[in-house]
Amino acid sequence: MIATVVDWDAIGQVVWVSLLSGVGVTAAWAFALLGWTRALEYGREGRAGEAVIYGVVGVAGLAIVLGAVVFGILILTGD
Amino acid sequence: MGSEIIVVIVVATALVFDFTNGFHDTANVVATSISTRAMPPKVAVGYAAVLNFVGAFISLEVAATVANDVVSVQANSVGLLAVFAGLVGAIAWNLITWYFGLPSSSSHALIGGMVGAVLVAEGADNVFFADGLVGKVIVPGIVAPILAFVVGGLAIVLIYGIIGRLRPGPVSGGFRLGQVISGGLLALAHGTNDAQKTMGVITLALVANGTISEAEFHVPDWVVVTSATAISLGTYVGGWRIIKTMGSRIHKMDAAQGFAAQGAGATVIMAASHVGFPLSTTQTISGAVIGSGAAKRVSAVRWGVAGNIVVAWVLTLPAAAAIGGVTFLITRAFGTGALGPIVVSTAIVASGVVLFARRSREGAAPGVVPAPGSSS
Numbered sequence: 536m537i538a539t540v541v542d543w544d545a546i547g548q549v550v551w552v553s554l555l556s557g558v559g560v561t562a563a564w565a566f567a568l569l570g571w572t573r574a575l576e577y578g579r580e581g582r583a584g585e586a587v588i589y590g591v592v593g594v595a596g597l598a599i600v601l602g603a604v605v606f607g608i609l610i611l612t613g614d
Numbered sequence: 615m616g617s618e619i620i621v622v623i624v625v626a627t628a629l630v631f632d633f634t635n636g637f638h639d640t641a642n643v644v645a646t647s648i649s650t651r652a653m654p655p656k657v658a659v660g661y662a663a664v665l666n667f668v669g670a671f672i673s674l675e676v677a678a679t680v681a682n683d684v685v686s687v688q689a690n691s692v693g694l695l696a697v698f699a700g701l702v703g704a705i706a707w708n709l710i711t712w713y714f715g716l717p718s719s720s721s722h723a724l725i726g727g728m729v730g731a732v733l734v735a736e737g738a739d740n741v742f743f744a745d746g747l748v749g750k751v752i753v754p755g756i757v758a759p760i761l762a763f764v765v766g767g768l769a770i771v772l773i774y775g776i777i778g779r780l781r782p783g784p785v786s787g788g789f790r791l792g793q794v795i796s797g798g799l800l801a802l803a804h805g806t807n808d809a810q811k812t813m814g815v816i817t818l819a820l821v822a823n824g825t826i827s828e829a830e831f832h833v834p835d836w837v838v839v840t841s842a843t844a845i846s847l848g849t850y851v852g853g854w855r856i857i858k859t860m861g862s863r864i865h866k867m868d869a870a871q872g873f874a875a876q877g878a879g880a881t882v883i884m885a886a887s888h889v890g891f892p893l894s895t896t897q898t899i900s901g902a903v904i905g906s907g908a909a910k911r912v913s914a915v916r917w918g919v920a921g922n923i924v925v926a927w928v929l930t931l932p933a934a935a936a937i938g939g940v941t942f943l944i945t946r947a948f949g950t951g952a953l954g955p956i957v958v959s960t961a962i963v964a965s966g967v968v969l970f971a972r973r974s975r976e977g978a979a980p981g982v983v984p985a986p987g988s989s990s
Contacts (some may be wrong), residue, residue: 541753545891546753548885557765558769561769564773570846595818610888
């Protein structure tokens with residue numbers, strides 16, 4: 536009976552959106568921190584190449600977080 | 615004129631319920647940020663209050679579910695009394711559970727109260743047990759805390775894997791900064807889901823009063839603004855009595871765990887709000903906090919909180935429904951005018967004052983830990 540009355544499409548949407556955004560955004564933030572921290576360390580040690588690569592990782596992580604937040608709010612307000 | 619007075623009483627009661635919802639839930643929304651020192655308490659509480667207010671404006675799907683999909687009321691005075699009785703049932707159950715230290719859920723109490731009152735007032739045909747209660751409240755309500763647990767757990771495992779052997783100082787600072795975003799999103803999500811429940815109930819009362827046609831359902835702007843204001847004020851006022859509930863009662867958190875828990879709670883609540891599921895936000899946040907703790911060290915989690923959620927599930931819906939039904943019968947005994955709601959409102963306010971006074975004299979009952987699940 537439950538199988539027929541529950542909107543499994545909606546629940547499935549909640550599950551995949553939560554997993555993707557909840558796990559993905561926190562991971563992206565962790566990458567942003569990893570990138571910035573390592574970029575600063577390598578920058579101080581004069582290893583410019585590694586510093587730039589990690590800097591790009593940091594910027595990409597931050598961009599993903601901010602983009603996901605803005606996108607999520609736009610989706611919600613688009614109701 | 616009588617029905618207008620009842621509408622005013624119902625709206626006022628619903629807004630009081632909304633205020634107490636915000637009052638209770640401040641702890642859930644801000645305790646994680648405060649316990650990890652991501653934000654000073656005053657800033658965290660003010661920030662949460664503002665974002666609760668904003669959150670109430672970003673969606674109306676949950677309000678539509680509460681007003682249309684769980685129960686249906688006739689556009690007459692009996693329907694209006696049923697909405698009133700449902701609200702009183704929820705408030706009475708919240709008062710009882712608060713006094714005795716029992717775990718509860720304001721959201722489930724509200725839904726349960728409405729179902730019980732409408733069942734008695736209008737019969738089983740007007741309660742949508744299968745599609746509404748089971749399909750849109752109970753099953754999503756069970757899925758949400760479990761999902762938040764999984765998301766919080768996976769997130770923290772990934773975070774620890776990514777940051778690896780970085781020096782803790784800058785990393786902790788970075789996650790505290792992240793908590794400004796994740797805590798804000800959690801407050802936004804809370805305002806979105808919880809304020810809409812009140813909007814749904816007020817709109818249901820307006821349908822029962824004939825102010826809004828069921829065929830042309832919409833939530834009036836003044837309902838959105840007043841509900842947003844009530845939950846936001848409740849959040850702000852409630853902030854001054856909290857702080858420990860979620861963050862440290864469940865387990866000691868570091869900034870990364872706080873970030874993961876808030877992010878998990880916010881995403882689950884927002885995704886559910888988007889499809890119109892009225893959740894227990896407290897239980898969802900609890901699930902996320904427990905998940906982020908369990909992934910690090912299972913023994914660090916106070917699993918009694920998870921048990922409280924189960925107890926709250928078993929108790930709240932039927933108990934609030936029973937009180938809602940009995941309240942309708944009492945209210946109806948005074949006729950279909952405003953006298954019943956006036957008498958019952960006075961009685962519930964007096965009961966609240968007596969319980970507050972007794973509780974103040976007694977202090978917290980020994981051994982009773984107000985559960986994080988004791989709110990929405």
